[in-house]
Structures are given as C-alpha cells and as structure tokens.
Amino acid sequence: MKGYLCSASYLLLLSTLLAFGTVADKLQPGESLNVTQKITSSGDTFALGFFSSGNSTNRYVGIWYNKMKERTVIWVANRENPLTNSAGFLILSEDGNIKLFDGKKSVIWTSNVSVIGRNSTTAVLSDSGNFVLRRTTDHAVVWQSFDHPIGSFLPGMKLTLNIKTRQSIRIFSWKDVDDPTPGIFYAGIDPQTPRQMMVWRGSEPYWRDGVWETVVSAQVLQMQRNHVGYITTIANDEEISFLFTSSENSNIARYVLTPTGAIELESWDDSSEKWELLSSTKNNNCSVYGWCGPFGSCDNISLPTVCNCLKGFRPKYQQEWETGNWSGGCVREMNLDCGTKDEFRMLKRTKLPDISISLGTISAEACASECLSNCSCTAYSYTNVSGWGTWNCLIWVGDLIDLVENFNTEFNLNIRVAGPQLGTDPTYFDEEEEEEEERTLQADQPSDHEWSCVDDIY
Numbered sequence: 001m002k003g004y005l006c007s008a009s010y011l012l013l014l015s016t017l018l019a020f021g022t023v024a025d026k027l028q029p030g031e032s033l034n035v036t037q038k039i040t041s042s043g044d045t046f047a048l049g050f051f052s053s054g055n056s057t058n059r060y061v062g063i064w065y066n067k068m069k070e071r072t073v074i075w076v077a078n079r080e081n082p083l084t085n086s087a088g089f090l091i092l093s094e095d096g097n098i099k100l101f102d103g104k105k106s107v108i109w110t111s112n113v114s115v116i117g118r119n120s121t122t123a124v125l126s127d128s129g130n131f132v133l134r135r136t137t138d139h140a141v142v143w144q145s146f147d148h149p150i151g152s153f154l155p156g157m158k159l160t161l162n163i164k165t166r167q168s169i170r171i172f173s174w175k176d177v178d179d180p181t182p183g184i185f186y187a188g189i190d191p192q193t194p195r196q197m198m199v200w201r202g203s204e205p206y207w208r209d210g211v212w213e214t215v216v217s218a219q220v221l222q223m224q225r226n227h228v229g230y231i232t233t234i235a236n237d238e239e240i241s242f243l244f245t246s247s248e249n250s251n252i253a254r255y256v257l258t259p260t261g262a263i264e265l266e267s268w269d270d271s272s273e274k275w276e277l278l279s280s281t282k283n284n285n286c287s288v289y290g291w292c293g294p295f296g297s298c299d300n301i302s303l304p305t306v307c308n309c310l311k312g313f314r315p316k317y318q319q320e321w322e323t324g325n326w327s328g329g330c331v332r333e334m335n336l337d338c339g340t341k342d343e344f345r346m347l348k349r350t351k352l353p354d355i356s357i358s359l360g361t362i363s364a365e366a367c368a369s370e371c372l373s374n375c376s377c378t379a380y381s382y383t384n385v386s387g388w389g390t391w392n393c394l395i396w397v398g399d400l401i402d403l404v405e406n407f408n409t410e411f412n413l414n415i416r417v418a419g420p421q422l423g424t425d426p427t428y429f430d431e432e433e434e435e436e437e438e439r440t441l442q443a444d445q446p447s448d449h450e451w452s453c454v455d456d457i458y
C-alpha cells in the first residue's frame with residue numbers, strides 16, 4: 001500500500017481529482033480522499049466525505065445533502081470505527097473495494113465484496129445519494145450504500161426480506177442525533193409474520209405496522225408543493241419488499257429511524273431551510289409494542305392512554321393493572337370449552353394483533369370454523385379483499401399481543417371466548433350483540449368439521 005501511494009500514477013490521479021475540485025462524482029482505482037476532501041454527485045445534490053458530529057472529534061465517512069447549510073448526514077460508513085485524528089483516507093483500492101485507512105494504514109472500514117480482477121471497479125456518488133461500486137466492464141452493481149441504510153431511508157431505497165435465504169435489508173438507527181455510533185433500534189420486514197414492518201429494540205419488537213392485505217399495494221404521500229412520495233409494497237413467494245420513491249428524483253423527503261425508535265417522514269422546506277415532520281409512528285403509548293400485555297387492548301383515542309382487558313378477560317395482576325402497569329396483560333375469566341360452546345366476540349376497527357397465520361382466501365364461514373376446530377386458535381379476522389389479496393382469513397394461536405382498538409382501519413377481530421357468561425358488561429360490545437348471537441348460533445350448528453380436539457384436551 002505504502003509503495004503504491006508513493007507511485008507517480010497515484011500522484012497524477014490525485015492531481016486530476018484536485019483539478020476537478022468538487023466536480024468529481026467518482027473514485028477511479030487508486031484515487032483517494034483525505035479528511036478535507038469530498039466528492040459531489042453530478043447534480044450537486046449530495047456530497048461524500050469526512051465529517052464530525054456534535055462536539056465529538058471523531059471523524060466518519062458519510063454522505064450528506066451538499067447544498068443544505070445545516071448538514072444532514074444520510075449515510076455513514078465507519079460508524080463502529082471512527083477516525084480519531086486527521087490522518088486517514090478513503091480509497092478505491094486496486095482489488096475493487098472502497099477502503100478507509102487510518103493514520104497507521106490499517107483498514108478500518110471496507111465495502112468488503114469479492115470482485116474479480118484488479119482495477120475492475122468505479123465508485124460513483126449518484127444524485128439520489130447512493131454510493132455505488134460498479135464493475136467497469138458491464139456496469140454491474142457490486143456494492144451500494146442503499147443496501148446498508150443508516151438512519152435515513154431515501155427515495156430510491158427499498159427494504160427487503162428474502163423468504164428463502166432470510167437475507168434482508170434493514171435500516172439501523174444512530175445512537176443519538178449527533179452520534180452515528182450504532183443505536184439500539186433497527187427496522188425492516190418482520191421475518192416471523194413476513195407481511196408487516198417492524199422496529200426492533202435490541203432483539204425485542206418495539207413497533208409494528210399492520211399486516212399487508214395485498215400482493216402489491218401503493219400509497220401516495222402528499223408532500224410539499226405538489227411533490228408526492230410513493231410507498232409500494234410487493235410480496236411474492238421469494239421476496240417481500242418495501243419501496244420508497246418520489247415524484248421527481250429530488251432530495252425533498254426522507255424517512256428517519258430516530259435514535260428513540262420512531263419512524264418519521266420528513267420533508268425539506270426551502271423557505272425555512274428546515275426539515276418539516278409529516279408523520280411519525282410514535283403517536284401515543286399504543287404505538288409501543290405490546291403496551292397492554294397479552295389479551296390487553298390499547299385504546300388509541302383515550303387520553304392518557306388506557307388499556308382494557310378484552311371481553312371475557314380480567315387483569316392478570318389486578319393491583320399493578322390499577323396503577324397503570326399494564327405489561328402483565330389479561331387472562332381468561334372462564335376457560336374455553338374448546339368445542340361448540342365457544343363463541344366469538346367481535347372487536348371492530350382494530351390494529352390486528354401480532355403473529356398472525358394466514359389461511360389464504362377462504363369464506364368467512366370457513367375462517368370461523370377453521371378457528372373453532374383448533375383448540376389453540378384464539379381469534380380470527382376475515383376481510384373481503386378482491387383481486388390482489390394475499391389473505392381473507394387470518395387466525396391467531398396463543399396470546400393476542402399488540403392489539404389496539406379505536407384504530408383507523410376496517411379490520412375486525414373475532415376473539416374466541418367461552419360460551420355465554422354471567423356478569424359481563426353488555427355495553428362494551430353493544431353494537432355487536434345481535435351479530436354475536438347469530439354467530440354463536442351458527443357455531444352451535446353441526447358442521448362438516450370434526451371437533452376432535454375436545455377429546456384430545458379433556
């Protein structure tokens with residue numbers, strides 16, 4: 001390395017780079033940047049170089065919006081290994097990888113891909129903020145920063161989960177707003193119930209989106225001055241993906257996974273030169289995964305946030321529950337009959353609980369009876385989606401967790417409880433009483449299902 005740095009061609013390349021100043025948007029093999037240099041994308045939208053953040057003297061290689069006065073960093077390379085002084089450089093090495101060396105000439109970060117052939121790549125900072133390593137011969141992308149989202153999620157990026165290999169693209173949070181050290185949150189597509197987005201805190205779920213209903217879905221996000229963003233989700237047998245695009249190849253919007261675990265959509269306001277918050281996943285305590293514990297339901301419109309036990313359930317720890325510690329959740333007041341005496345109580349407009357099992361597209365009646373015929377089934381949800389639907393019927397086995405009521409969705413949850421009970425509060429489900437009775441009658445009628453599990457259990 002040392003010898004190579006001193007070679008004449010290196011100096012020639014370096015001077016070429018300097019001659020172009022900040023016009024250069026790429027690194028060719030052997031070209032490097034020192035801590036005071038940067039490259040800028042062709043449209044001048046993004047810059048890549050070294051930065052320090054907050055009061056720290058640690059230096060990182062990152063990408064930021066080039067024209068904004070207040071630097072907003074959207075990607076960081078060496079967040080686990082900062083440079084502690086000004087001796088260091090980023091180079092497109094002869095083996096094809098981008099490498100960051102410290103003053104002692106040790107590699108502290110690398111794109112780390114195996115590339116065939118020496119001097120076979122070019123690293124370009126695109127105007128969408130993507131730092132792309134391409135094979136020179138066929139322009140194939142061998143590595144790109146968009147596959148490693150750090151803190152920000154920009155138009156053009158996608159989060160993915162490969163069903164077979166379990167490989168995924170996730171977004172990782174910063175430790176603090178001015179500290180790019182890895183934080184405790186990350187977000188991506190849930191491998192357990194693969195058609196939902198999740199934010200994890202360490203290895204624990206922290207926030208959860210609802211289950212996607214359709215194979216393909218598109219959502220338009222209205223942003224400033226007639227700019228729109230689009231969210232597209234695609235689910236097939238191989239890969240689930242979540243794409244963010246915008247009406248023009250612009251820098252005006254981004255999602256941020258904040259150091260406190262919220263996903264925020266921000267739009268840049270040119271006149272105030274500030275990021276404007278358009279939405280956040282943190283509305284109230286109901287946004288916190290499992291806030292009300294098993295079989296507890298979080299009321300999205302109560303203030304302060306309160307938890308209710310589902311109909312037919314009572315607090316597991318009464319005293320703690322009364323003091324507002326809801327995490328213990330609720331337990332059944334009466335054990336299930338596990339046969340024809342069980343019935344379903346419908347809770348309208350809910351955020352459906354976590355860990356659902358899709359039974360595909362079957363009729364509402366089949367959905368109910370599939371649930372009844374399995375002793376461990378605690379709830380089902382039926383929705384009438386036509387066309388590109390991936391499911392009509394979801395069932396749950398075991399605890400119902402992360403359930404929110406008075407939630408702005410069309411989903412109803414049918415919760416399995418033991419047959420008619422005394423002393424229950426008739427107002428809680430009053431809208432549904434008549435419908436419930438009908439369903440109960442239906443469930444009592446003989447069907448072509450065998451209730452074999454009754455014998456297995458008792």
Ligand SMILES: *[C@@H]1O[C@H](CO)[C@@H](O)[C@H](O)[C@H]1NC(C)=O
Nearest residue numbers: 014018034035036037086087
């Ligand atoms: C970076 O390179 C430029 C051009 O060679 C030089 O003027 C500058 O002093 C260098 N900075 C450091 C910290 O080495």
Ligand SMILES: *[C@@H]1O[C@H](CO)[C@@H](O)[C@H](O)[C@H]1NC(C)=O
Nearest residue numbers: 053054055056176177178179
């Ligand atoms: C950074 O330094 C300034 C001035 O010394 C101080 O007011 C500020 O609190 C410091 N910020 C942090 C995050 O330590």
Ligand SMILES: *[C@@H]1O[C@H](CO)[C@@H](O)[C@H](O)[C@H]1NC(C)=O
Nearest residue numbers: 107108109110111112113114
């Ligand atoms: C490069 O990748 C290999 C295999 O994926 C891994 O074992 C190695 O630790 C990585 N090296 C660096 C410097 O990240």
Ligand SMILES: *[C@@H]1O[C@H](CO)[C@@H](O)[C@H](O)[C@H]1NC(C)=O
Nearest residue numbers: 007009010029030094118119
């Ligand atoms: C790779 O490029 C550098 C700089 O242009 C040159 O010095 C070196 O000889 C090249 N190596 C090979 C194997 O072509």
Ligand SMILES: *[C@@H]1O[C@H](CO)[C@@H](O)[C@H](O)[C@H]1NC(C)=O
Nearest residue numbers: 284285302303304305306324
């Ligand atoms: C959310 O929970 C925290 C911690 O228990 C509590 O202090 C706060 O008042 C709650 N907020 C609302 C709006 O209920």
Ligand SMILES: *[C@@H]1O[C@H](CO)[C@@H](O)[C@H](O)[C@H]1NC(C)=O
Nearest residue numbers: 316317320325326327328329
């Ligand atoms: C809340 O209750 C759980 C048991 O359900 C207990 O383990 C936990 O310590 C309690 N938390 C607080 C803050 O009291």
Ligand SMILES: *[C@@H]1O[C@H](CO)[C@@H](O)[C@H](O)[C@H]1NC(C)=O
Nearest residue numbers: 357373374375376377397453
């Ligand atoms: C109930 O359904 C679950 C999930 O589909 C399944 O794992 C379990 O074996 C079923 N139990 C019975 C008794 O059919």
Ligand SMILES: *[C@@H]1O[C@H](CO)[C@@H](O)[C@H](O)[C@H]1NC(C)=O
Nearest residue numbers: 363364365382383384385386
């Ligand atoms: C489902 O929707 C279709 C048309 O949207 C309608 O014809 C059908 O009756 C609905 N089925 C149920 C069970 O609601």
Ligand SMILES: *[C@@H]1O[C@H](CO)[C@@H](O)[C@H](O)[C@H]1NC(C)=O
Nearest residue numbers: 283284300301406407408409
């Ligand atoms: C939940 O309530 C918050 C206000 O507390 C509101 O902003 C949000 O839109 C509600 N979410 C749904 C899906 O109804």
